[in-house]
Amino acid sequence: MRLSEGQKAVMASDKNLLVIGGPGSGKTTISILKASEIAQREIAPGQKILFLSFARATVTRVAEAIDAEKSIPAEYKALIEVETYHSFFWKILKTHGYLIGLPRRLTLLTPAGEAVAMSEVRSAFPIRSLTEDQKSAKRDAESIQRTRLANEDGKVCFDLYAPYVGKILEGSVKIRALISTRYPTIILDEFQDTNAAQWSVVKALGEFSRLISLADPEQRIYDWIGADPARLDQFKEIFHPDVIDLSTDNHRSRGTDIAVFGNDILKGQFSQSSYEGIDIATFEAFPAPAVTTLITTLYAARSRLVTAKVKDWSIAVLVPTKKLTRLVSDALRSPPAGLNGIPHSAAVEMEAPILGAELIAHLLQRQNQPNHFSLFIDLLCNYFLGKGGGDPTQTALKEASTIRRSYEENIQREAEGRALRQRNVLVNTISVYNKIGTLSLVGDPDTDWKLVRETLAEGACSRLKEIANEVRNVRLLERGSQLRQDLAQDWRENGSYRNALEIVRLAFVKDHFSTNTRPESGVVVMNMHKAKGKQFDEVVIFEGWPIYRKGQPPFNGDRIVRFNSREMADSQSRQNFRVSITRGKRRTTILTPKVDPCVLLIP
Numbered sequence: 064m065r066l067s068e069g070q071k072a073v074m075a076s077d078k079n080l081l082v083i084g085g086p087g088s089g090k091t092t093i094s095i096l097k098a099s100e101i102a103q104r105e106i107a108p109g110q111k112i113l114f115l116s117f118a119r120a121t122v123t124r125v126a127e128a129i130d131a132e133k134s135i136p137a138e139y140k141a142l143i144e145v146e147t148y149h150s151f152f153w154k155i156l157k158t159h160g161y162l163i164g165l166p167r168r169l170t171l172l173t174p175a176g177e178a179v180a181m182s183e184v185r186s187a188f189p190i191r192s193l194t195e196d197q198k199s200a201k202r203d204a205e206s207i208q209r210t211r212l213a214n215e216d217g218k219v220c221f222d223l224y225a226p227y228v229g230k231i232l233e234g235s236v237k238i239r240a241l242i243s244t245r246y247p248t249i250i251l252d253e254f255q256d257t258n259a260a261q262w263s264v265v266k267a268l269g270e271f272s273r274l275i276s277l278a279d280p281e282q283r284i285y286d287w288i289g290a291d292p293a294r295l296d297q298f299k300e301i302f303h304p305d306v307i308d309l310s311t312d313n314h315r316s317r318g319t320d321i322a323v324f325g326n327d328i329l330k331g332q333f334s335q336s337s338y339e340g341i342d343i344a345t346f347e348a349f350p351a352p353a354v355t356t357l358i359t360t361l362y363a364a365r366s367r368l369v370t371a372k373v374k375d376w377s378i379a380v381l382v383p384t385k386k387l388t389r390l391v392s393d394a395l396r397s398p399p400a401g402l403n404g405i406p407h408s409a410a411v412e413m414e415a416p417i418l419g420a421e422l423i424a425h426l427l428q429r430q431n432q433p434n435h436f437s438l439f440i441d442l443l444c445n446y447f448l449g450k451g452g453g454d455p456t457q458t459a460l461k462e463a464s465t466i467r468r469s470y471e472e473n474i475q476r477e478a479e480g481r482a483l484r485q486r487n488v489l490v491n492t493i494s495v496y497n498k499i500g501t502l503s504l505v506g507d508p509d510t511d512w513k514l515v516r517e518t519l520a521e522g523a524c525s526r527l528k529e530i531a532n533e534v535r536n537v538r539l540l541e542r543g544s545q546l547r548q549d550l551a552q553d554w555r556e557n558g559s560y561r562n563a564l565e566i567v568r569l570a571f572v573k574d575h576f577s578t579n580t581r582p583e584s585g586v587v588v589m590n591m592h593k594a595k596g597k598q599f600d601e602v603v604i605f606e607g608w609p610i611y612r613k614g615q616p617p618f619n620g621d622r623i624v625r626f627n628s629r630e631m632a633d634s635q636s637r638q639n640f641r642v643s644i645t646r647g648k649r650r651t652t653i654l655t656p657k658v659d660p661c662v663l664l665i666p
């Protein structure tokens with residue numbers, strides 16, 4: 064690899080660094096080369112270089128990049144530790160949390176667990192159209208609940224990691240020094256998106272460690288959760304770094320105009336009449352034709368990559384909302400008549416699949432275990448309380464309380480020796496539960512899991528059917544996975560799955576922090592925000608379309624710009640769109656409705 068002038072300047076600096084550059088300008092790459100150079104020259108036994116990133120996906124990509132960098136000897140590669148902020152913070156909390164009054168034993172609250180734990184507080188507020196007062200009261204109530212969970216139960220949710228770690232570091236120069244002794248150089252990826260709490264931590268770490276920040280001010284897409292345009296200046300003011308700008312370089316999609324087009328979207332002015340590597344196509348604004356256009360676009364992309372013999376090719380379908388992620392994933396699985404389905408993975412929200420998987424795990428356990436049925440009801444309620452994540456719907460919360468009430472009524476009637484009510488809402492649920500009790504499991508986790516899932520899917524209970532469907536999105540049980548091995552071992556030791564629920568819960572926690580997820584290949588569907596820091600051979604951006612209802616103005620949901628309105632076409636939406644466009648290495652295709660094309664595409 065021939066380094067650019069800017070990259071050479073990075074290698075030459077021995078101060079704090081602020082490396083600025085557009086998409087694909089080589090920030091991540093040069094930071095790794097820099098890290099290995101530091102590892103070769105400056106590092107003492109026991110020390111490592113820490114690379115901190117927001118998302119696991121980036122961690123995977125960086126780990127791959129390190130691996131691919133043939134010029135770095137293996138022993139130095141091992142000295143670069145790549146972690147997410149979450150996993151790094153969690154380690155500090157576990158060992159030093161007691162210093163700020165947290166219980167000695169801490170457990171982490173995953174987003175699914177948090178959704179369940181917060182649902183009661185959230186259910187006290189309306190779901191939509193909150194007044195400003197209600198919004199602030201809701202935030203306060205959530206914050207009190209989070210603090211209570213942490214301080215009393217030792218269950219810490221992600222939002223508290225950065226503030227608590229900040230508090231620990233600010234309160235103890237000893238710990239600051241300890242961490243810096245271990246990590247004398249710390250690389251901060253996507254620095255433009257650091258929020259206030261993370262910035263406090265960075266300031267504390269920078270007291271004794273050398274900091275290398277990588278940033279693209281125009282890839283700042285997290286303003287809504289606290290990223291601040293002033294952050295880069297604050298960094299310069301405190302750390303007086305060498306500032307190196309790689310901005311004109313583009314290594315990712317060299318030979319195309321993808322980066323140029325991304326920049327033009329940012330400016331709102333098109334400098335060319337066509338762009339190499341950018342296709343814009345329209346579709347008819349109805350579900351079947353829209354999805355058909357998407358699928359045929361994907362066939363074409365796939366055959367281009369296969370013909371070009373690209374190894375481990377990847378195509379990303381990027382969409383503006385979670386809802387559209389689902390819709391697209393379902394459509395690729397069962398496309399309109401005549402089309403072949405497209406194997407893919409989808410980055411759907413994981414709360415529902417995880418809570419559903421917990422329920423299946425519990426159903427793998429023998430029903431003669433103590434409290435088996437009551438725990439089944441708890442898990443079923445948890446599913447409805449937590450499936451909406453941070454935005455539970457009133458329907459789901461009501462469902463949970465209906466289940467709970469019916470269950471209690473049943474217990475009451477049983478205690479009084481009365482028969483269960485014929486029309487009790489749990490009748491079908493109980494019949495499927497009983498059916499599961501009659502299944503013969505064989506000890507092969509994959510077979511048994513599928514058997515339980517299919518029994519739920521085919522049974523008469525619509526709630527359990529829904530769960531069976533959700534759980535399809537869980538990929539922990541893949542061949543050779545740790546979870547499969549652990550379940551198999553449980554069976555070998557006990558002749559049944561005695562601890563399946565616990566094993567599955569642990570697997571999700573581990574999975575959340577694991578950094579050795581495989582690189583994404585094949586077709587993947589995800590929300591545009593999730594694509595940050597990633598790259599794919601081809602990208603297809605697909606948005607929603609106006610929906611017409613009699614007597615109402617067209618409803619324009621799921622658009623790249625909210626409601627596709629010119630007023631909403633602000634710098635955040637431009638930056639977000641540019642990040643998505645520039646994920647493509649060879650080609651980016653944009654699919655937009657013919658009747659009302661994306662406003663950002665109109666000069």
Ligand SMILES: Nc1ncnc2c1ncn2[C@@H]1O[C@H](COP(=O)(O)OP(=O)(O)OP(=O)(O)O)[C@@H](O)[C@H]1O
Binds near residue numbers: 070089279314
């Ligand atoms: N000097 C170089 N010569 C050739 N290829 C390079 C060079 N520097 C980086 N690359 C390649 O270009 C691609 C993009 O680089 P990299 O991921 O480091 O960019 P980035 O600035 O971190 O991008 P983004 O901000 O969009 O995440 C990678 O595939 C990398 O291997």
